[in-house]
Amino acid sequence: MNRGYCQIGLHNIFQSMKRKKKNQEITIEDISNTAPDLVSGDDNIVIDMKHIIKRYFIGQPNELEVLHGVDMQVRRGEFVAIVGQSGSGKSTLMNVIGALDRPTEGEYTLDGVDMFNAKDKDLSAIRCKKIGFVFQTYNLVARTSALKNVELPMLYAGLSGRTRSRKAKELLEMVDMAERMHHQPDELSGGQKQRVAIARAMANDPAIILADEPTGALDSHTGRLIMDIFHRLHEEQGKTIILITHSPELASECSRILTLKDGLFIDEKKGSGRNAVL
Ligand SMILES: Nc1ncnc2c1ncn2[C@@H]1O[C@H](COP(=O)(O)OP(=O)(O)OP(=O)(O)O)[C@@H](O)[C@H]1O
Numbered sequence: 176m177n178r179g180y181c182q183i184g185l186h187n188i189f190q191s192m193k194r195k196k197k198n199q200e201i202t203i204e205d206i207s208n209t210a211p212d213l214v215s216g217d218d219n220i221v222i223d224m225k226h227i228i229k230r231y232f233i234g235q236p237n238e239l240e241v242l243h244g245v246d247m248q249v250r251r252g253e254f255v256a257i258v259g260q261s262g263s264g265k266s267t268l269m270n271v272i273g274a275l276d277r278p279t280e281g282e283y284t285l286d287g288v289d290m291f292n293a294k295d296k297d298l299s300a301i302r303c304k305k306i307g308f309v310f311q312t313y314n315l316v317a318r319t320s321a322l323k324n325v326e327l328p329m330l331y332a333g334l335s336g337r338t339r340s341r342k343a344k345e346l347l348e349m350v351d352m353a354e355r356m357h358h359q360p361d362e363l364s365g366g367q368k369q370r371v372a373i374a375r376a377m378a379n380d381p382a383i384i385l386a387d388e389p390t391g392a393l394d395s396h397t398g399r400l401i402m403d404i405f406h407r408l409h410e411e412q413g414k415t416i417i418l419i420t421h422s423p424e425l426a427s428e429c430s431r432i433l434t435l436k437d438g439l440f441i442d443e444k445k446g447s448g449r450n451a452v453l
């Protein structure tokens with residue numbers, strides 16, 4: 176099971192998981208909305224990272240420091256591109272942003288929630304509800320229809336079968352894949368798989384979409400179609416999107432371009448917007 180998905184049992188977490196904090200019961204729903212003692216700061220900053228360090232322990236006595244103190248702030252509704260050479264730490268950073276991995280040191284607040292100190296089960300719930308992931312290799316579940324793939328995150332979030340099915344069909348229509356909803360991944364082209372993956376990423380209506388080289392395995396025409404879907408989600412639904420790409424053209428269409436080199440941001444540029452190139 177890919178770690179990007181909400182974990183099985185999340186339904187139970189939503190239903191029953193409660194923890195005491197400062198004599199107040201806080202549910203995961205509260206964390207997702209407004210938990211006054213966990214939520215703080217500027218409402219417009221959705222991702223706030225300060226001096227994030229990520230080290231991998233690759234056997235004693237070696238440790239590999241990949242992120243050396245990254246500072247990053249993303250405002251609600253921004254479309255940010257992260258570019259940089261292979262091995263510069265882009266996916267590592269994305270995994271930290273998406274709470275698939277924890278930073279070794281630093282401060283990280285996502286939509287007002289202190290992610291550095293959050294418990295694993297809280298992180299799962301936050302991932303499920305707030306973040307949609309799109310990967311270069313699609314990560315669809317094999318031998319499972321497009322419809323069921325899109326339903327999956329909603330199943331983990333505890334939605335009823337009828338609601339899941341209705342919403343999954345709407346999302347597949349949004350990416351122009353309704354006609355293929357009963358097809359399995361190995362019956363779909365790369366671009367079609369990525370459209371299903373985007374529909375799945377949108378399943379729980381996340382505020383943030385994290386896309387790690389979503390067009391990396393596609394030809395330029397198909398990559399263009401996928402990029403246009405991201406633009407629509409950004410413009411029409413106000414989604415905050417962080418896109419990792421090796422394509423300077425696609426990066427230039429974003430509102431801001433951050434360049435990562437050897438685990439640190441070395442450059443920040445304003446993008447030209449959707450109609451800039453191509
Ligand atoms: N789990 C891990 N354990 C040890 N080292 C890792 C791990 N994951 C990544 N690394 C190392 O961290 C560095 C950055 O990797 P990362 O995947 O973040 O690069 P990237 O910028 O996404 O590259 P690409 O453009 O090729 O996808 C690499 O040197 C890689 O070997």
Ligand SMILES: [Mg+2]
Nearest residue numbers: 265266267387
């Ligand atoms: Mg990568």
